[in-house]
Each structure stands twice: as C-alpha cells, then as structure tokens.
Amino acid sequence: MASPTLSQMRAVDALARTGKFSRAAEALGISQPSVSTQIQSFEELCGTRVFIRDGHTIHVAPAAVDLIAKIKIALKCVDEVEMAITDKTALKSGLLSVGFSAHRLIMPTLTAFVRKYPGLRLTTHGGPSLELADAVLSGELDVATISQAVPDKRFASFKLFDSRVAIYGRKDHPLLKKGQLKLTDLDGQDMVLWNRASGTRTVIEEAANKYGVELKPVLEVATLDVAYAAAAAGIGLAISIEGEVRADEHIDVAPLVEPELAIGHYLIALPECRNHSTVNAFFEVAKESGSSADGPIPR
Template sequence: MPSVTLAQMRAVEALARTGKFSRAAEDLGISQPSVSTQIQSFEELCRTRIFIRDGHNVSIAPSALDLIAKIRVTLKCLGEVDRVIADTTSLNTGTVSIGFSAHRLIMPILTAFVRQYPALRLTTRGGPSLELADAVLRGELDVAAISQVAPDSRLSSLLLHQSRVAIYGRKGDPMLEKGRLTLADLDGQDMVLWNKSSGTRTLLEAAAAKEGVRLKPVLEVATLDVAYAAAAAGIGLAISIEGEVRSDDHIDVVPLVEPELAIGHYLVTLPECRDHAAIQAFFEVAKDHALEMDGVLPFN
C-alpha cells in the first residue's frame, strides 16, 4: 500500500490554511495542477473526504480536522529537524505564530522576544481564550497566552500571571463610584460580555450560578476594542482580568470582590512542540519577563 508523502502533507496543510488551490500553490512555490494532484493522491490514500469544495473556496471537512492537526504537528517537527541539521547554535530563520487574549499583558514578553531574536518573524492573532487554545490544538498557532481557571491537560502550560476579575463601565457610572463591586451587585445589570469562548466569562458565569446571581448580557463581543467602546458608551458593564484595561477619560475600572475571583494567564503550546527551539526560546523569555506583565490595578 502506498504511503503518504511529504509533498502531499505540505499540499494538504497549505490548502487547509489558505482555503484556495491558487494560494496554496503560490505559498508552496509550485503549480496549481501540482497541488491538485497531491491533494487527490492524498484523499485517495485516506479513502475519505478531506476538503469540501464550494466553487473556488475550500474548507476542511469536519471529520478531517483531527487529521489536519496531526499533519500540522508533523510538519512542525520535520521543520525542527531541518533547523537542527542546518543550524544548531542560533535562531536565524523561522516563524513563530502567537495568539493572545489580552494584548497588554503579553506585550512585555513580545517586546523582549523580538529584541532578543530579531531574525525570527512573528505572526500574531488575538481572540477569546478557548478559541486560541483550540487553535493551538489544531496546530494553527505555535503558542498562545490565554486566561484559564486551571491548566489544560492537553497542552504544555506556563503560568505567567495570576489575575483578579475586574468590572468596567462608562466614566461616572454610579455603580462604579464606590470603587469596588460584589457579584451580587451585578444581578440584573446590563452587561457587555465576551462570547462563550472567553475564559473570564466562563469563570464569572460559574460563580454567578453558584451564588444565584442573574447575569444579563445585552451585548456579546469577540474583541477587546468593541467591549471597551460598548462599555464607554454606557451599553453595559464589561468584565476583564486585572491589567487588561485601565481607568481613563472614558471608563472607570474597579475590582470584583465578595467573592474575589482569580484566573490564571498561561502560555501554552502542544507538548510535542515544547522543545522546538523557537518555542522553547519564547517560553524562556516569558519566564524572565512574566513579572513585567504590567497593569496590576491599584486595588485597595
């Protein structure tokens, strides 16, 4: 029985990532018919549908998601082998893809890493924590900085920062004047919440359910800038981890107490990739600069 080839795996990964045969061919530096041939040969080997065609666009078949993730991890490992053979002493080439749920908290680490390894190219992606964790598991991201109550056993994790939950809203909002809020204060209040993929929202909802507090989301968001704008406009109170947003001319930020909720901010990667040179270097820089994750709010 024929075995899968490296060329087939590279074509499959490129098509899965770009969603178009033409872009996959351009990415690989080969002709579009060559990509089509490699994909067809791979699907014949698998005897199952890997991609769903919709005109010129291509998406991954749901049943093939795990297989695509394995291909991505395999290619990462092969790339690491090539790097070791070519250069065992320094990180002169390569790309590291990084996801983050709170840009302000990860920025000191990103800054230090860029200065220490200027030859490496970084790509970044923001989003809710659970979505970023899934992206790491699918092999789409090398590392991610995410907020979770506890480490995910499927990932290799480094605790960067332990944070409290904060509430923010329009400047001068009477709810925020006393400088702190309890969970009971949020009962029935209009709220701007991250979508269900947010680790902070998951923590808050679990605590609210335990305390019998009714949260009232009037707007769900997927990015920090929209959450900030909505809170500043008075649409509702928003949630964050400490340091993610700060009081300014438009919003006030106060701690959530009674109960005081804590969540960890973790750097995560796949266990199979933890010892890859670039990822290992990023974790080392993160260890050295984790305490510089600014933004600890002046809670009294």
C-alpha cells in the same frame, strides 16, 4: 500499505490554509498541476475525500479536520528538524505564531522576544481563550496566552500570573465610584460580556450561578476595542482581568473583591511541540519578562 510523503502533506496543508489550488501552488513554489497531483494521491491513500470542492473554493471535509490538524503538527516537527540542521538552533530565522486573549498582558513578552530574536518572524492572533486553545490543538497556533481557572491538561503550560477579575464601565458610574465591587452588586445590571469562548466570562458566570446572582447581558463582544467602546458609551458594565483595562477619561475600573475571583493567565503549547526551539525560546522569554501590562487600550 504506502505512507504519505512529505510533499503530499505539504500540499494538503497549503490547500487547507489557502482554500485554492493556485494559492497553494504559489505558497509552495510549485505548479498548480503538481499540487493537484499530490492532493489526488493523498486522497487515494486515505480512501476518502479530504477536501470538498465548492465552486472555486476548497474546504476541508468535516471528517478530515482532525487529520489536517495532525498534518500541521507533523510538519512543525519536520520544520524543527530542518531548522536544527540549517540554523544550528541559533534562531536566526523561522516563524512563530502566537495567540493572545489580552494584548496588554502579553506585550512585555512579545517585546522582549522580538528584541532577543530579531531574525524570527512572528504572526499574532487575538481572540477569546477557548478559541485560542482550539487553535493550538489544531496546529494553527504554536503558542497562546489564555485565561482560565485551572491549567488545561491537554497542554504544556506555564502560569504567567494569577489575577483578579475587574469590572469597568462609563466614567462616574455609581457602582464603580465605590472603588471595589461585590459580585452581588452586579445582580440585574446591564452587562457587556465577552462571547462564551472567553475564559473570564466562564469564571464569572460560574461564580454568579453559585451565588445566585443574575447577570444581564445586553451585548456580547469578541474584541477588547468593542468591549471598551460599549462600556464607555454606558451600554453596560464590562469584565476584564485586572490590569487588562485601566481607568481613563472615559471609564472607571474596580476590582471584584467579594468573592475574589482568581483567574490564571497561562502560556500554552502542545506537549509534542513544547521543546521545539522557537516555542521553547518563547517560554523562556516569558519566564524572564515578568507579568506587567503594557500598551494602550485600542479605541
């Protein structure tokens, strides 16, 4: 049986990323007919459709999603070999994609990494922890920092730190004036919660179910700026990792102390990519740079 070629896999990856033959050709620096030929040859090899044509847009067929993820990961390994040959692991060039669930908590590591490896290009993506984990699994991200109660065995992980859950809301909110909160204080309170892909939300909801506390979500959000704005406007109390959000002229913040809910903040990568030079470099910088939060809260 014939094996897929590197050219075919690069064409498949480019088309999956761009959704158009013209853009895939541009990304690869080859002609559009060449991309079409490579895709056709690959689909013939697979014996099934890898892409679905929807007018001028191309989508990955549902049955091929896992295959595309394997191709992305395989290409990362090929790129690592090419870098070792051409760059001699000096990390003077290359690309690293980084995901984060809390920008202030990863900023010290990002800052130290950019300063240490100015020739590398970083792309970043913020989002809820579970979505970031899926993006690492699919090969969309090289590394990500996520919040979860225990490490996920699917990944190579490094714990950056443990933190408490904190609650924040509009300035002078009567509950926050106490300086610290019990979980029972949140019973029946209007809440601004991250969507269900959030590791922090998962932790607090599991605790609420355990202790019979009813959380009352009035707004679900997917970004920190919206959560902050909603809490500051008095729509409801919001949750965060302690240190992710600081008290200011618009909000007060109080740790949740009874029960004290610990949540880990982990740096993750695929086990098969953990020793890639850029990924390993990021892990090493993360170990050295500490865990202090830095940077402003987006308004």
